[in-house]
Amino acid sequence: MEHFIVSARKYRPQTFKEVVxxxxxxxTLLNAIENNHLAQALLFTGPRGVGKTSCARxxxxxxxxxGNEHPDEDFAFNIFELDAASNNSVDDIRNLIDxxxxxxxxxxxxxxIIDEVHMLSQAAFNAFxxxxxxxxxxxxxxxxxxxxxxxxxxILxxxxxxxxxxITVTDAKNHLMQVAKQEGIIAEEDxxxxxxxxxxxxxxxxxxIFDRVVSFSGKNLTRQAVTENLNVxxxxxxxxxxxxxxxxxxxxxxxxxxxxxxxxxxxHHxxxxLASxxxxxxxxxxQATINLLEVGEQTKAKYLEQSQKASSDFLIKGIDLANDCDLKYKTSRNQRLLVELCLMQLASVLLKPDGEKKNDQPFIISPSYFKEKGIKAFKISRETKEKAIHKSKEEKTVAVEQNREIHKESDITPPEKVQEEKQEIVEAPIISENTAIIEAPAVIEKKSVLIARERKTSGLSLSSIKKKKEHEEKKVDSIVDPKNLPMEDFTESQMQAAWVEYGKIQDKKGERIIGSMFAMNIPVLKDDKIHLxxxxxxxKVDLENALPGFFQFLYKKLNNYSVELVITVNEEASKxxxxxxxxxxxxxxxKNPLIDKLRSSFDLDI
Incomplete structure (x- = not known):
């Protein structure tokens, strides 16, 4: 049986051209030798198995x-290799210096050549x-x-x-192909x-790894044999x-x-x-990033085919979910369930909550709604959409101007009319985000009128107080005959109950200051007048600003439109x-004379 030499030793580079x-x-080293610029001390650093010792030899x-020596001359008498892991003392360095x-x-x-030089002790470094x-x-x-x-x-x-x-994957693969060719092994690129x-x-x-797989599969190296042997x-x-x-x-x-x-x-693996x-x-x-894919040509074709089926949004979401599962895997108590949950989430990324598959062009309102209403959804071109939007804006502007004139004449709209307008607006078709909606000018005008009528003004401005007072007066005029106002008698308790009730109403509306003012100050009834x-x-100023609304409430509550309020300010009472x-x-x-004894016993200060 011949002695087997592993490929790492058999195919160790003998010249700089063979270094992978x-x-x-x-x-750089060749140019330094040719130009006689070689330093007296060189440090080769890098990960394992990349050629540091080979380059040194x-x-x-x-x-x-x-040029005169034998081609196989290795100058063994001129090359000294020292393993610093086992020769790391000061004495070893002294022998080297001698x-x-x-x-x-x-x-x-x-x-x-001093290998693993970082293993030298501090004293050995200093001696060197x-x-x-x-x-x-x-x-x-x-x-x-x-x-x-x-x-x-x-030292550095x-x-x-x-x-x-x-060494890159491509360089390593190419070198393995040369080794396989020299060994007479048929190997698949993948x-x-x-x-x-x-x-x-x-x-x-x-x-x-190549030697191990060849021992397993023989002269025919397939992808399946590699995956089985390496358990990948x-x-x-x-x-x-x-x-x-x-x-x-x-x-x-x-x-x-x-x-x-x-x-x-x-x-976990x-x-x-899956994230990778x-x-x-x-x-x-x-196309610009496809060169980052380090796979064979056949596998690259499969990647290109499958990448057309998956959207970029799905892939980004998938990477995020898989990476999150990767981070949580070690700390999870049920690791299998964690991965299964991640897979179910990945499979549900393209699904809506109701189980329907998502569309690339999501609708604001489900198409089933329009089918029930008998409305057929349609798509229009981008140019038509932009024209429709521009035309819609112009019509809305005209409608708002017309609405201002209408609003000046009548501030109050019957509730039935408002409800009809709302109903008509709701039934206007809304197709989708990617389709334009061409609305009739009448609908736009009604929508603008409704928005203008529902617009609110600040309750703290003077104009709003004046407007509110005018509105209450108009409201009273529309309900009660001013020539025949009711003036029923009422008691002090009825008046105070109405007073407190109005304060609570204002507090619920968010008018905290007015509500607290009505709750803290209760008026009395003297000579058929309310005194506060x-x-x-x-x-007093704040209360007077709130009186128009209060009187309208009090008139109805007491059914008496002749109520008067007299407000006086007594600053001495607040001191x-x-x-x-x-x-x-x-x-x-x-109250308790014994407090002196307590103070003296514990030596307390006031």
Whole structure:
């Protein structure tokens, strides 16, 4: 049995051209070697499996080549690799410094590659500072780390820093296709795409996953074999789920989710993948963002097809619901029910409360209303709609001007007439938000008249008080014959009861000040006249402003139109004596002499 070499080692880059996804860094290092601008200390930082150590070895080999050596020469005697995770003490750094002083026996440079340099102790870092800043001419240090923030600033300032980036899904997939071709393996593009996504930007992880899947499926690598081996949900699952959501098929949607759980998948992973699927569909809605979709050509065609079925509003709402479920998943006590509820909400986004599917052009009033009335809904063009609106505004303006003249002649409209006008206006057809409504001028005029008649003025202005008084006088004139006014006798209690009742009515209407004034000040009856005493002049003014309405109420209540009100102001009655703390204490002592003993016992102050 031959010794198996994993792909991560077998296909490790030997030249800068073979490094995947780090073209900017490899070009910089090549130019620095050619122009003799290479720094004495380099720091390679970035996530795992992106080529930091590989680039360090390639650099160490390249700077010692002069063209006369054997092609397979690796200059092993000039390259020293140190694992800082296990050699992180001061003594290890001192041994390194002692070795640096010795010049190389072969080649020009001795290269020291220190991997995981962030694991060095604080003392080791400090011992390394001087040598790192001013090493011998034949020594070059290459430091590699995944956690640059753990390295002290004095080390960072002495190094030339190269930040390695994550390898894109496309670059990883293309490299895997080359490896599969060299190994004689037939691999589907979607299968390699899933492996590249699962690697999360690390080429070493991608090659390790590739070896595992090949061991499972043999020389024929399919998408189904990859999804089964890696235990991931493929695109087809989310396509089926989204179709069921768009069809509002909640029962089948719950059955599909149950099958996913039965296969051993986690609900959290499923709902997070569904949010990503909605995101990819939203990306496909615009031609400018379609390049953000990192999938194969066949899968991209499926995404484009399904994105035409779903609206942007639905996808945005779907992402919001799925993301909310994702956030609540870990804290939920019934996680399955949480995901099922999210799926039911997603399937109900396109439904109205009554279960009918939403229309792209929602109606203000349901079409069924017009069918019952025998009215046929119709659509008109945008130009016709704009003309109708402009014409409607002109007719409304004319109607309002005419209404002003009518309103001057008659302020009172019989209730029966108002009801008829309201009924006619209600029966005017309202089609939808996207259709224009061409109303008859007569209906517009009636609507304007009704609005003008129902308009209210402020109750605090002088004009409103005058208008109200005139209106009450007209109302009395229309009901009672001014030549034969009733003047029945009434008692003081009847008058006071009417007084309090009117105050309560005003309080319910929101006139709090008038209501409290009537409640606090009760008049008396003397010489067939109502006498009221108020504490100040301002209250008298406020009460006089409210008298027109009060008299109309009192005339009807007492059936006497000869009632008179006499108001007097007695400011002395409103004055109250302000007691000092000493005065209050004296009053209390008169009532209870023992208060002196209480004060002396507890040494109290006044």
């Amino acid at each position: 996804g780090q073209q900017a860094i490899t070009n 390639i650099l160490a080999k390249t700077i010692n080549q002069d 070795q640096v002083r010795i010049p190389p026996q072969v080649g020009k440079y001795k290269v020291y 500072l001087k040598t790192l800043e001013e090493p011998p001419k034949h020594a070059i240090f290459i430091l590699a780390t995944t956690e640059k923030h753990k390295i002290i600033p004095t 300032s002495r190094c030339q820093i190269f930040d390695f980036k994550r 299968a390699l795409q899933i492996i590249a996504q699962k690697a999360d930007g690390a080429m070493r992880d991608a090659l390790s 949900l493929d695109y087809e699952t989310y396509f089926i789920t989204t179709d069921l959501i768009l069809q509002n098929n909640i029962p089948q949607l719950l059955i599909e989710f149950n099958e996913i759980l039965a296969q051993g998948f986690d609900g 499923f709902i997070a993948g 699927h909605f995101r990819d569909l939203l990306v496909c809605k615009n 005493e108020l504490p100040n002049q301002s209250m 109250k004596y302000a007691f000092t703390p000493q005065d209050k204490y004296e009053k209390l002592r008169e």
